[in-house]
Structure formats: structure tokens, C-alpha cells
Amino acid sequence: SSDQSVTVSAGYTSGGVTKTATHAVTVTNIGIEVPLGNYLDNTDLTWSTSDSASWVGQTAEVYYGGDAVQSGDISHNQQSYMQTTVTGPGIISFYWKVSSQSGNPDIS
Helix, strand or coil: CCCEEEEEEEEEEECCEEEEEEEEEEECCCCCCCCHHHHCCCCCCCCEECCCCCEEEECCCCCCCCCEEEECCCCCCCCCCEECCCCCCCCCCCCCCCCCCCCCCCCC
8 A cells, every 4th residue: 555644633731721733644654564364363364355445454443352354445336355265174253344335235
């Protein structure tokens, strides 16, 4: 991904006077990519994703372990998926959350 510009605002009140400051900051991508398996708590499997939206690791909304993966935004008639292959008997479990436009009948 590319560098991102963000605006940071901070303020405080002292002696009844409020002071604020706003600064533009550029966050530089230093090119360190963490494999999705790290965020999925399984680095033994090979994970692949759809081309429509990038999947990224994140820590803002998690169910277990302090991190998770999240799909990028998709538009109409696009799909976003993540897949792997498992061989042999076993138990597979996962947690998922969907966020979409209200009234969307096409979630599967």
C-alpha cells in the first residue's frame, strides 16, 4: 500500500483555557508485510484472497487473540474471499462478522 496522510488533533484545558493544535501527518509504508496466517493464528496453512479487495491484519475489532483480518471495501457485483486448503480429518472453526448496506439480500 502507499503512504497515507492523516490529520491529528489534540487539546487540553488548563486554568479554564482550552488549547488545541492540529497537524497533518504522513504515515509512510515501510514495506513490512505480515502474513495473514499471523493474524489468523495459523501460519501452517497457505492463505489466498480475492483480487477485488485487499485483506489486512487489524487489531481494532477482534474475537480472540488480539488480532484478526479484515477485507477491504467492495462495491456492487464484487466479492471478497479468503481461502485455504485443509487435508484430512479434523475440526474447523472460525468467527466472522458481516458489515453491509442495510437491506442487502446478496450476502452468502
